[in-house]
Amino acid sequence: MKQLIETPFTQRFGIRHPVMLAPMDKISDGRLASEVTRSGGFGMIGAGYGDPDWIEAAFDAAGDLPVGIGLITWCLLEKPKLLRRVLDRKPAALFVSFGDAEPIIEAAKEHGIPTIWQIQRLEQAEQALEAGTDIIVAQGQDGGGHGMDRGLSALLPAVRDLTGPDQIVLAAGGLADGRGLAASLMLGADGVMMGTRFWASHEANGSDIAKARLVNSGGDDTRRSSFFDIARGLDWPGNYSGRVIQNEFSKPWLNEPEAMKAAADDIRQTYEAADSDDFSVRALIAGESLDLVHDIQPAAAIVESTVRDAARLLSNAPSYLLNQDQPT
Amino acid sequence: MKQLIETPFTQRFGIRHPVMLAPMDKISDGRLASEVTRSGGFGMIGAGYGDPDWIEAAFDAAGDLPVGIGLITWCLLEKPKLLRRVLDRKPAALFVSFGDAEPIIEAAKEHGIPTIWQIQRLEQAEQALEAGTDIIVAQGQDGGGHGMDRGLSALLPAVRDLTGPDQIVLAAGGLADGRGLAASLMLGADGVMMGTRFWASHEANGSDIAKARLVNSGGDDTRRSSFFDIARGLDWPGNYSGRVIQNEFSKPWLNEPEAMKAAADDIRQTYEAADSDDFSVRALIAGESLDLVHDIQPAAAIVESTVRDAARLLSNAPSYLLNQDQPT
Numbered sequence: 001m002k003q004l005i006e007t008p009f010t011q012r013f014g015i016r017h018p019v020m021l022a023p024m025d026k027i028s029d030g031r032l033a034s035e036v037t038r039s040g041g042f043g044m045i046g047a048g049y050g051d052p053d054w055i056e057a058a059f060d061a062a063g064d065l066p067v068g069i070g071l072i073t074w075c076l077l078e079k080p081k082l083l084r085r086v087l088d089r090k091p092a093a094l095f096v097s098f099g100d101a102e103p104i105i106e107a108a109k110e111h112g113i114p115t116i117w118q119i120q121r122l123e124q125a126e127q128a129l130e131a132g133t134d135i136i137v138a139q140g141q142d143g144g145g146h147g148m149d150r151g152l153s154a155l156l157p158a159v160r161d162l163t164g165p166d167q168i169v170l171a172a173g174g175l176a177d178g179r180g181l182a183a184s185l186m187l188g189a190d191g192v193m194m195g196t197r198f199w200a201s202h203e204a205n206g207s208d209i210a211k212a213r214l215v216n217s218g219g220d221d222t223r224r225s226s227f228f229d230i231a232r233g234l235d236w237p238g239n240y241s242g243r244v245i246q247n248e249f250s251k252p253w254l255n256e257p258e259a260m261k262a263a264a265d266d267i268r269q270t271y272e273a274a275d276s277d278d279f280s281v282r283a284l285i286a287g288e289s290l291d292l293v294h295d296i297q298p299a300a301a302i303v304e305s306t307v308r309d310a311a312r313l314l315s316n317a318p319s320y321l322l323n324q325d326q327p328t
Numbered sequence: 329m330k331q332l333i334e335t336p337f338t339q340r341f342g343i344r345h346p347v348m349l350a351p352m353d354k355i356s357d358g359r360l361a362s363e364v365t366r367s368g369g370f371g372m373i374g375a376g377y378g379d380p381d382w383i384e385a386a387f388d389a390a391g392d393l394p395v396g397i398g399l400i401t402w403c404l405l406e407k408p409k410l411l412r413r414v415l416d417r418k419p420a421a422l423f424v425s426f427g428d429a430e431p432i433i434e435a436a437k438e439h440g441i442p443t444i445w446q447i448q449r450l451e452q453a454e455q456a457l458e459a460g461t462d463i464i465v466a467q468g469q470d471g472g473g474h475g476m477d478r479g480l481s482a483l484l485p486a487v488r489d490l491t492g493p494d495q496i497v498l499a500a501g502g503l504a505d506g507r508g509l510a511a512s513l514m515l516g517a518d519g520v521m522m523g524t525r526f527w528a529s530h531e532a533n534g535s536d537i538a539k540a541r542l543v544n545s546g547g548d549d550t551r552r553s554s555f556f557d558i559a560r561g562l563d564w565p566g567n568y569s570g571r572v573i574q575n576e577f578s579k580p581w582l583n584e585p586e587a588m589k590a591a592a593d594d595i596r597q598t599y600e601a602a603d604s605d606d607f608s609v610r611a612l613i614a615g616e617s618l619d620l621v622h623d624i625q626p627a628a629a630i631v632e633s634t635v636r637d638a639a640r641l642l643s644n645a646p647s648y649l650l651n652q653d654q655p656t
Contacts, residue, residue, distance in 0.1 A: 006650050121548045122619055141469070142479035150616060151470035151479040153502025153511075154547050158619035174481025183481075183511035185648060186641050219482050220449045258586045288478060291450055291486035313514050317645035320513060322334050 001040065001304045004311040005181075009135070009168050009190035013092075013114075016040030017307045018191025019181070020137075020170060021198050021299075023047065023070025023095050024145065024285070026054070029205040030061025032198065032299060033068075037092075039300040040307075043067040044095060049075045050082050059089045066092040068116065072146075073099030074237055087111040093135070098146060098240055105131040118172065120148035125159045129167065136163065137193055140173025141224065144196050144287030146242045147173070149224070152187070160188030174219075176289035178309020185314070194306070196287040201299040209277045210284060211296050217245050219288035225254050228283035230264050231271035245284045329368065329632045332639040333509075337463070337496050337518035341420075341442075344368030345635045346519025347509070348465075348498060349526050349627075351375065351398025351423050352473065352613070354382070357533040358389025360526065360627060361396075365420075367628040368635075371395040372423060377403045378410050387417045394420040396444070400474075401427030402565055415439040421463070426474060426568055433459040446500065448476035453487045463496045465521055469552065470502030472524050472615030474570045477552070480515070488516030502547075504617035506637020513642070522634070524615040529627040537605040538612055539624050545573050547616035553582050556611035558592050559599035573612045 003016040010018050019041040021028055025048030033043035043065065045058045050071050059067075069086060073096040076083055086094065087108060094108045097118035108115045109132070117128035118137040128136045138159045140152030156171050163169060168191075171184035176197035184192050198204060200214045224241040227250045236242075246254065249270070253260040260267070274281035297305075331344040338346050347369040349356055353376030361371035371393065373386045378399050387395075397414060401424040404411055414422065415436060422436045425446035436443045437460070445456035446465040456464045466487045468480030484499050491497060499512035504525035512520050526532060528542045552569040555578045564570075574582065577598070581588040588595070602609035625633075 003650055005648050007648060122546060123548050140479055140481055141477075142481045149469075149551065150547060151468055151481075151502050153468055153470045153480050153508060154504065154616040154619050155502075157505070157507045158547065161620075174479050174483075176482065177485070179485045179515050180481060182514040182645075186510040186514055186645070187507050218450060219478060219486065220451050223477065256586070258584070288482040291482050292489075311649055314645040314648050317510075317514070317642040320333050320335060320642050321639055322331055 001307070003040070004307050005314070007185070007190040009170065012168060013042065015042055017303055019303050019306055020044060020191065020193040022143075022172060022193050022195030023068070024195050024199060025049070027199055027204050027206055028070075030058040030063075030067070032201065032203040032205060033058070034062040034065040035203045035299040036198065036303060037062075037065045037067055039303040041303045042092070044093075045069040045091075047071045047086075050079055052082055052085060055086065055089075059091075068093035068095055070095035070097070070116075073097060073101045073104065076104055083107055087113055095137075097137075097139070099237070100127060102127065102131045105133055119159070121150055122155060122158050122162065125162055129163055135168045135170060137170045137172050138189070140171075141243070142174030142219075142288040143172055144199070144222070144243050145285045146236065146240050147224070148239055148241070152184075156184065156187040156189055174288045176292040178306050178311070178313060180289075181306055181310035182313040185310075194289075194302075196289045197293055197302055197306075198299060199286060200293045200296050201302055202296060203299045207277050210279065213245065213279050213284055214286055214290060214293060215295060217286065217290050219291040221245050222286060222288055222290065223254065225250070226257070227253055227260060227267075230260060231267050231283070233268050242283075242285065243287055245279070245286055245290075247280050247284075249281045329635070331368070332635050333642070335513070335518040337498065340496060341370065343370055345631055347631050347634055348372060348519065348521040350471075350500060350521050350523030351396070352523050352527060353377070355527055355532050355534055356398075358386040358391075358395070360529065360531040360533060361386070362390040362393040363531045363627040364526070364631060365390075365393045365395055367631040369631045370420070372421075373397040373419075375399045375414075378407055380410055380413060383414065383417075387419075396421035396423055398423035398425070398444075401425060401429045401432065404432055411435055415441055423465075425465075425467070427565070428455060430455065430459045433461055447487070449478055450483060450486050450490065453490055457491055457495065463498060464491065465498045465500050466517070468499075468501030469571070470616040471500055472527070472550070472571050473613045474564065474568050475501070475552070476567055476569070480512075484512065484515040484517055502616045504620040506634050506639070506641060508617075509634055509638035510641040513638075522617075522630075524617045525621055525630055525634075526627055527614060528621045528624050529630055530624060531627045535605050538607065541573065541607050541612055542614055542618060542621060543623060545614065545618050547619040549573050550614060550616055550618065551582065553578070554585070555581055555588060555595075558588060559595050559611070561596050570611075570613065571615055573607070573614055573618075575608050575612075577609045
């Protein structure tokens with residue numbers, strides 16, 4: 001599909017559509033990332049906690065198509081060798097989230113790699129701006145996986161007010177269609193990053209059982225908590241929590257955080273013993289935009305419908321205005 | 329200011345601007361509500377837990393200007409006499425939130441009073457639709473005061489998908505300017521309801537000390553919790569929490585909900601002993617849109633700038649579209 005919408009994001013990065021794939025840990029593999037790039041969006045490999053072999057394989061699978069890569073800041077800070085290996089693969093951009101990424105941004109700049117810093121609070125946007133990050137992603141709490149508790153409605157325009165017009169800012173969290181893209185542009189973004197919608201794509205790296213459960217769940221079924229970090233033995237810092245589809249295993253614990261921590265060993269054993277596709281126990285990570293996801297689609301169709309629907313909304317936006325010249 | 333934006337909300341309720349004042353408990357008194365109505369918006373008295381004398385005084389202060397009134401559903405359900413008194417005052421609309429309002433909607437219909445049901449989850453929107461509510465307000469978690477944990481980005485379009493085009497739907501939570509109004513229209517709303525932005529108005533019923541603190545605080549300073557319900561001895565049901573500017577008194581307790589409940593008596597005593605303007609102890613209720621609030625303004629100026637800025641954004645929205653006819 002040819003380009004319909006132009007923003008500073010499409011201009012500066014030479015892409016056709018202002019839609020970035022969220023680097024969902026393992027889900028956004030080389031195949032999905034390259035397919036989003038091929039479709040005119042910005043494909044991102046989701047390398048999460050940073051497994052070097054998996055990362056090499058993902059880059060290899062993407063082939064010649066340019067894709068970026070996303071990692072967890074506090075993990076990558078502990079792995080300087082991995083950072084060098086990642087930068088040597090010349091990703092289209094290095095995306096980091098969850099922690100003070102200033103040293104990583106510096107290293108990427110030295111290698112000439114564009115950087116993306118995802119923020120969850122306004123004070124973090126100040127850090128990202130100060131570090132000279134090429135793209136700031138403002139992530140609302142509506143999104144799947146880890147994040148913090150602020151929403152997009154005020155955070156996104158506040159980030160724009162902070163940065164001024166020249167900074168590339170993308171919106172993320174709860175966005176899954178053209179309405180989300182058009183609304184994000186009105187709030188001051190230059191484009192969107194979408195995760196959950198691409199998770200429910202043919203190319204996403206996950207089982208049919210998982211994808212069917214995405215289609216059959218809604219935003220009301222998700223909730224932020226630390227339960228599945230405890231269950232997976234992951235020691236997340238600070239006030240980060242993860243949005244997942246809550247299940248029979250997690251629900252009884254959600255309002256008892258202190259008892260949950262006390263029972264951590266038992267919870268972990270049960271979790272590890274469960275089959276990887278047993279989502280009555282295992283975490284299925286997804287955001288509130290599940291309400292807008294009704295089928296599994298090709299990634300290309302997701303990019304195209306998002307842009308086409310947004311273009312129609314933007315084109316029709318003046319129809320809300322009363323024609324001042326015309327007598328009624 | 330003359331009308332700039334037309335939506336089904338302005339058409340059906342005969343107002344000039346698709347901007348509703350949130351019925352902030354006591355803050356939205358007769359003076360503020362009537363001033364928003366006079367400015368072309370939809371003024372609402374905030375009667376919260378339902379003090380009959382305060383309500384009568386608020387309606388009297390509003391005078392001949394039509395204003396609505398908002399109350400807490402689970403409180404009003406316990407007060408059938410109050411409901412009748414409120415309906416007898418012929419409000420422009422009866423707004424309810426936080427609970428199953430079906431019996432209240434029924435009673436209001438019998439009196440010919442338009443109804444507004446604020447929802448926080450998609451499943452609640454189904455209830456509100458079923459009850460034949462005139463306006464559904466979708467409230468994101470970003471807003472000040474009580475609410476739940478879902479954001480607007482996905483909830484609002486999902487509500488629109490549920491209701492179809494004929495239902496009046498308003499957006500609330502984290503919205504404070506024309507960007508929020510324009511974005512809400514793109515997501516499928518017919519207008520917005522704003523609280524925090526009007527709290528920081530000349531006409532809002534609060535002290536200069538409180539208003540100065542609003543101007544000097546940001547969205548990062550707010551957080552949802554049950555702390556101030558416990559401190560005020562309010563027994564809120566379900567999974568409701570309140571977003572407030574957190575302070576030195578509340579912060580140490582926020583991550584220890586179980587210890588907080590155990591210390592409830594001590595917390596309440598300290599709270600009650602504090603001066604009403606001592607916001608190092610007292611709750612100052614406000615939402616994340618504090619990031620967008622930099623001064624105290626007349627309510628009329630808030631309505632006007634919101635609509636004017638939204639109209640400009642909507643008018644310019646097609647500028648994002650590449651001109652397909654023009655060769656580059």
